[in-house]
Amino acid sequence: MCAAATFENRALYVHIPFCQGICAYCDFTRVRYHAGLADQYLTQLARELEERVPCKGMETVYIGGGTPTALSLDQLRRLLDLLQPYLQGAAEVTIEANPEAISTELIE
Numbered sequence: 470m471c472a473a474a475t476f477e478n479r480a481l482y483v484h485i486p487f488c489q490g491i492c493a494y495c496d497f498t499r500v501r502y503h504a505g506l507a508d509q510y511l512t513q514l515a516r517e518l519e520e521r522v523p524c525k526g527m528e529t530v531y532i533g534g535g536t537p538t539a540l541s542l543d544q545l546r547r548l549l550d551l552l553q554p555y556l557q558g559a560a561e562v563t564i565e566a567n568p569e570a571i572s573t574e575l576i577e
């Protein structure tokens with residue numbers, strides 16, 4: 470289900486504020502990864518998308534952070550599932566990743 474309100478912006482940025490470690494110099498909104506907190510965050514994100522972001526085709530979807538790949542594989546699947554309506558027809562979809570966390574399973 471998607472929001473019905475008029476929404477002109479066709480670029481969606483989704484912030485995933487979790488990291489495996491915290492870099493002292495970093496000014497971005499981020500906390501150390503905690504599985505329960507990340508589950509709650511995804512639940513709230515789903516609610517906000519449903520209430521505020523209509524499913525009109527996005528030109529770009531950018532998933533940043535934080536470090537989105539700090540999420541568990543199940544949480545990443547959940548994130549991509551709830552973003553699915555916004556990915557249809559997008560010219561560009563980006564997700565930030567920590568090279569140390571990359572695996573074939575993760576990429577798939």
Ligand SMILES: C[S@@+](CC[C@H](N)C(=O)[O-])C[C@H]1O[C@@H](n2cnc3c(N)ncnc32)[C@H](O)[C@@H]1O
Pocket residue numbers: 488494495496497533534535536565566
């Ligand atoms: C916020 S991180 C997100 C992606 C991922 N967690 C990472 O560290 O690459 C994106 C980039 O912002 C840079 N960055 C973080 N805090 C910064 C700051 N205060 N000034 C300049 N660059 C910063 C990081 O070095 C990193 O290359």
Ligand code: SF4
Pocket residue numbers: 487488490491492495496497499534535536
């Ligand atoms: S967002 Fe990137 S730079 Fe900032 S604390 Fe996390 S890993 Fe470090």
